[in-house]
Amino acid sequence: MTRRLVLAGVILGLLLPQALMAADLIGDAEKGEVIYRRCSGCHEVGAGADNGIGPELNGIFGRAAASEKHGYAYSKGLKRMGADGLIWEFATLDAYIENPKALVSGTRMNFPGLKNPQDRADVLAYLRSFSDMPQNIPESSPTAFAPEVTLPPEVLAIVGDRDYGEYLASECLTCHQTDGDNDGIPAIIGWPTEDFVIAMHAYKRQIRPHPVMQMMATRLSDEEIAAVAAYFATLQ
C-alpha cells in the first residue's frame, strides 16, 4: 500500500461515522439554495461561474481536492490533502463544511461551519445539482451569481498606494485581525484585490448591509479603496 492510499484510508476511516449519519439525511436543494447564500460571497456556482475569493463549485462532486487544472490558487493545506488523495464527495464535503479547518488545517476557507447536519445535507443537495450525477436530487435551474456591483474598468484598474493603504488599513485592524482569525468578525487578508475592491464598493453603495462597514467604506474614495485592497492583498 502506498503512502497516498494509507492516508486516504485514514481520512475515510475518520469520516465514516459521520458519513453513515449523513446518509440518512435527504437534502432539500431548494432549502440548500437559501443556505448557500452564506457561501456565495466567496464561491460562485452555476452558468458562467468563475473562481473568486474561493474556487467555483460547478462539478465539485467527484473532483480531487485542489485540482490543478481548476486554475485556483489553493492553500498549501488543501494542496497537501489533494495530493494525499482527498476526493470531494458527500462524506468529505459534509465534514469540510461542518468545520473546514478541522478537516484541512491550513485551509484559507474562513467559514465557521454549518453545525446542523440537515443544513449541510440541504446545501450539498443544492451543490449536487451543479455536478454530473445529481442522483435522487430534483433538477434546479443553474443560477449564476452576478458580481454584487458592476464597477467601471477604470475603477478596477486603479493601482493602490500600498503605503497609504497601510495607514488606512490600521483602522480596519481595530476589528479585523492580521492573523486571519475569523471569530465573529471575518478575516480580510489575502483576498484577490478585485474581490476586495468590489466588496468595499458594495458596502459604499449600501448593497451589502453591515452598518459599520457601510460607514467605513462610504468615506473612502476609489483610490483609497484600491490602496486598502493593495495592502491587505500582501498579507497572508
Next chain:
Amino acid sequence: MTLNRRAFIGAGLATSALLAAPTVWAQAKPRVVVIGGGAGGATAARYLAKDSKGALDVTLVEANPIYTTCFFSNLYLGGFRAFESLQHGYDGIAAGGVTVINAMATGVDRAARTVTLAGGEVLAYDRLVLSPGIDFKDGSVPGWSADAAEIMPHAYKAGPQTQLLKAQIAAMPQGGTFAMIAPPNPYRCPPGPYERISMVAHVLKTSNPTAKILLIDPKDKYSKQALFEEGWERHYPGMIERVGPEFGGDKVEVRPATMEIVVDGTVQKVDVCNVIPGQMAGKIAGIAGVTDDKGWAPVHADSMKSKMDANVFILGDASAQGDMPKSGYSANSQAKVAVMAIRGELTGSKVFPAKYSNTCWSLIAPDDGVKVGAAYEPTPEKIASTSNFISKPGEDAALRKQTYEESIGWYAGITSDMFG
C-alpha cells in the same frame, strides 16, 4: 602603508570612540515616551516601533505589568467572561522593540522635555504621548471619596474594583437593593453604566429574582437609551428603576458608613452601591499642565497634538477633542493618527489625512447585543462626526446575536492590535 588587520582595528576603535561622544549619541535616535499602556498608549507605542522600523527610540511607561481592559469588564460582572480573559501583558509590545517600564510617572517637565518616574528615574523625550485615561473628581458625589471605594466601589477602572463589585452583587441578600450612581457628562464609555445595569440585572434575575436595581442618574438622557429601556422591559420587567434629574437624580449624597443613599433629601438603605463619580483626565495630564479648567486636555483635531505644547500628544479619554466618545475604540483610532503625525515630524515619513472612527457594542442580555458608531474627521475647531449609525429597537434575535458575536470578534481584534 599597507593596512594590516591590527592597524585596521585600531582605526575602527578610534572611529567608535568618536561616535560615542555624548552629543552625537543624543541626536542618534529621536525619543518618544508614551505614558499609559491602555487602548491609546499601548497602540501608540506598538505602532510607533512597528511603523518606524527602528528609527525611533520608544519607551512605554505603565504602572501595572498586567493590564485589565475596562471594555468587556461589564461582561465579567454578568458572568459572560472570565476575569483573566480581560488581562493582557506587555511582552508582545516589548518584543516589537518598545522599552516597557512598569512604573508610575509622577512628573513631567515640559521645558526640559523629561518625565520623572516614581523611583526617581528621569526619561528624556523629543515627543511625549500622554494616554492616562481618567481620574475621579473630588466632591463629585457628596459623601464619596477614593477611600470609600472599598465600600462603595466605582469599578470604573478595571481590576480589583471590578472583582469587588462582582463579589458584593453575589453577596446581596434576597430581595436586596443594588444602587448605581451614574456619572455626569463627559465620562468614559457612555453606554457603560447602562450595560452594567443590564449585566447586574441578568445576574440577579436568576440568583436573586426579587432584588431591585436603582439607577440614580444626573443626566436627562443617555447613550442607546431607547435600546436599553426596550431591553430592560423585555428581559427584566419591573426590576430596574431609574431616577433621573426630574426626580432628584442630580442631587444625591452617599453615606458609606451606613450604606445609605440620600436622593433629593430622602434617605434609603441599599445593599450594594456602585458610585461612578464625575471624571477628568488622568492625573499626570494635570501635572504636565496640559489640561483646561474642566480637567481635560485640549488637542488639535488633525493630529491629537496638545494645544498647549507642540511636543506633547494626548490620546483617548484624557483628551478634549470634540465629538468622539471616550472609548477604547476611539483611543485606538486616535493613536494611529498621532503615530503618523509623530513619525512625520521625527523621521520625515509621509503624513496622510487623519481619519477617526468609533463603535461601541453593548450587551443587554444573553445574545442581545446592540451597537452605536460613527466616523469622524478633523475640522479647524474639533474632531467632528461625519456619519453615524445605531442599532434599532425591535431588531430580530438573529441580528442581535450576530451583533454580540461581532463584539467578541472586536475584542479579540482590538486587544491583538494593542498588545501584538
